[in-house]
Amino acid sequence: MPTTRKHHEQVREKLLTSANRLFNRDGYNAVSIDDVMAEAGLTRGSFYTYFASKTDLYAQSVAHVVDAKREGVNGDDPRFKADQIVRDYLSTTHFDAVDGNCLMVGLPGDIVRTDPSIRQAFETAVRMMVEIFERDISDRAEPDRNRALAIAALCVGGMVLARSVDDRELADEMRQAALAVALTLGTWS
Amino acid sequence: MPTTRKHHEQVREKLLTSANRLFNRDGYNAVSIDDVMAEAGLTRGSFYTYFASKTDLYAQSVAHVVDAKREGVNGDDPRFKADQIVRDYLSTTHFDAVDGNCLMVGLPGDIVRTDPSIRQAFETAVRMMVEIFERDISDRAEPDRNRALAIAALCVGGMVLARSVDDRELADEMRQAALAVALTLGTWS
C-alpha cells in the first residue's frame, strides 16, 4: 500500500471533527466542502477520497459524535450523566455556538426529509440520548420513558427557539426555562 | 390608479397563504420562488412587485400567521385555547406536513442567523404563543412563565425530533410524549 491506512483514518477523523464543529456553528448550508477541507489544510479535490457526498459527510459526522458519546457513557465520567448532558446542551456555550455537539440544530428540514441515511444517524443519536435520560431519572415511580422523551424535546426545542429569536434576553429566558423544567422532569433538582 | 389597490392586496394575500403552506411542508430551501408564484397562477417575474426578496417573503409569511392567530385569540373560539393549540401543533396532521402553521420547523439555522427581520418575526410569534400558554395555565400557584416557555420548547422540539427520525414508531412516541408532558405542565389533563 503506497499510503498507509493509518494516515487515511487520521485524516478522515480530522475532517469529521472539523465538519462537526462547523456544521454545529454555522448550519449545514453555510458550510461548504471547501471550508471543511481547508481546516485540514487540504483542497476540495480530495474530499471524495473520504466521503461519497456532502450528505454522507453529514451523516457520518452525526454517527461520529454518537460513537464518541457512547464510549463515555458506560464509565463514571460525570460529563455523561443525564443532568450534565442537559446542562451542557442548554448552556450559553452551546447557544453561542462556540462549541456544541448537536448537529440537529443546524440542519434544514428539506435535507432531513430527503436523506434516509441522515435520519437513521439521527435516530441512533436520539435513541441513545433518551436511553441515558431514562436510565438516570432518579425517581422511578412514574412513567419514565415519556419523561425521557420529553426531556430530549425540551433540549432541542429550547435551543432552536432560543437561537431563532432576536432578543437575547428572551433567548436566555427560554434556555433557562427549558433547563429548569427538564431538570425537574428528571428529578435532578 | 391603473390597477386597483385591492387587487394588489388580494394577490399578496394569496401568495402569503401559498408560501405558508409550502414552506411548512417542504422547508425554506426546497421551496422556490417559482413554486410560490405558480400556485397563484403567475410567473416568477412579478414576484418582486410584492416582495423585496425571498427572505422578506419568509418574514412576512411568519407575520401573516401571527396576525391570523392574533385575531382569533381574543374570541371564544376553542381553537385558540392553549391546550388546543398544543394538540394541533403536535398532531399527526402537522407531523405529516399535510397542514401546519409553524414555519420554524422548516427553516435552516443559517438563514435565521443571518437575517434579523426573520428573527424578529419569530420573536413576535414566540411571544404570542408563550403569552397564550401563560394565560391559559389553569393552576396559577406555581411559576407560570417558566412552564409556558417550556411548553413552547416542547412543541417545537417534539416536532423537530419526530420529523428527524427514520422510524415512524419512534416519531409517534416522541410526539405523544411531548404532548402528554406539555398538557401536564399546563395542567390541561
Added chain:
DNA sequence: TGTACATCAGTGAACGCGCGTTCACTGATGTAC
C-alpha cells in the same frame, strides 16, 4: 360618452453566483524483486 395617456401587474429570457461534483494529472510512498 369616448379617446389618449399614464401606471403598474405580469412576462419570460437572461444574468450571475455559489457550490457540489468530476476529471486528468502529479507526486509521494510503500512494496516487490
Added chain:
DNA sequence: TGTACATCAGTGAACGCGCGTTCACTGATGTAC
C-alpha cells in the same frame, strides 16, 4: 541495499445545475379631459 513499479492522496481547473434576481417589454385598466 537499491531500483522500478503500482497505488492512491492530493491538486486545481472546469463543469453543471439550481435558483434568486434583474430587465426590457407587453398589455390591461383606471383616470383625466
